[in-house]
Amino acid sequence: MSSRSKWVQVEFIKGSRTFANLCWACILVCGATGFLLVGFSSFIGKDLIPNISSKQIAFIPQGLIMCFYGIAGLFMGLYLCCTVFWDVGGGYNYFDKQEGISYVFRWGFLGKNSRIHIQLLLKDIEAVGLKTQEVRGQQSIPLTRIGENFTLDNLEKKAAELARFLRVSIEGF
Numbered sequence: 378m379s380s381r382s383k384w385v386q387v388e389f390i391k392g393s394r395t396f397a398n399l400c401w402a403c404i405l406v407c408g409a410t411g412f413l414l415v416g417f418s419s420f421i422g423k424d425l426i427p428n429i430s431s432k433q434i435a436f437i438p439q440g441l442i443m444c445f446y447g448i449a450g451l452f453m454g455l456y457l458c459c460t461v462f463w464d465v466g467g468g469y470n471y472f473d474k475q476e477g478i479s480y481v482f483r484w485g486f487l488g489k490n491s492r493i494h495i496q497l498l499l500k501d502i503e504a505v506g507l508k509t510q511e512v513r514g515q516q517s518i519p520l521t522r523i524g525e526n527f528t529l530d531n532l533e534k535k536a537a538e539l540a541r542f543l544r545v546s547i548e549g550f
Contacts, residue, residue, distance in 0.1 A: 384475045386542050392467025392484060393460045402457040409450025416443030463487065472543060474499065505540040506548040507532060 381387075411426065418424050418431035419440030425431075434440050468483035477500060483493040540547045 381542070384473065386470075386472045386539070388470045390466070390468050390470065390483070392464040394464040394467060395461075398457060398461050402454055402461055405450055405454035405457060409447045409454055411447070412443045412450060413447025416440040416445075416447055419443070460486075468493070472499065472539075474542075499543060502543055502545055504546045504548045505536045505543065507536055 414425045415429060415431050415434065416436075417440075418426065418429075419434040419436045422432075431440070434443070463486065464484055465486060466483055468481070471480040471482070473479070477498060479497045479499055479502065481493075481495040481497070485491050485493055536547050
C-alpha cells in the first residue's frame with residue numbers, strides 16, 4: 378500500500394504480521410503444548426489430555442524427550458507470536474521532494490535497536506535497483522520486505538514508478 382502526491386510518496390511495508398505467520402504460531406504452540414502434556418502425563422501417570430493415553434509411554438526416555446520437544450516448541454511458538462505482535466520488519470519508505478530527504482523506517486525486536494531509521498538525502502540516491510549487490514564505496518538499501526512475493530512485472534512497475542518520482546535511472550534490468 379502506498380500514498381503519493383506531487384511532492385511526497387509514502388510506501389508502507391508489511392512486516393511479519395501476516396495470516397500465515399499467525400497460523401504457524403498457533404499450530405506450533407498447540408502442538409508443543411500437546412507434546413509437553415503427554416510427556417508430563419507419562420511422568421505423573423495420569424492422563425492430562427482426554428482420549429490420549431500415556432500409559433504406554435515410559436517417562437525415560439520417551440516422556441522426557443516429549444517434554445523437551447514441547448518446551449522447545451513453546452519457545453519457538455512464543456518467539457513467532459512476539460514477531461507477529463511486534464510486526465517485526467514492518468514500516469515505511471518516505472520520499473519528500475520538497476525537503477529533499479528520504480526515510481526508511483522498520484520495526485525491529487524490543488531493545489536498544491527496536492527502531493531502524495535511515496535518513497538519506499535525495500540527491501545522494503543515484504538509481505533504483507532491482508537487484509541488491511555490493512558496489513565498492515556505495516550502499517544498497519532494500520526497500521521491499523524479504524520474502525515478499527512480487528512477480529517480475531510488479532517489481533518492474535514499482536521500480537519504474539519510484540524512479541520516475543525520484544527522477545533517477547533504473548538499474549538491474
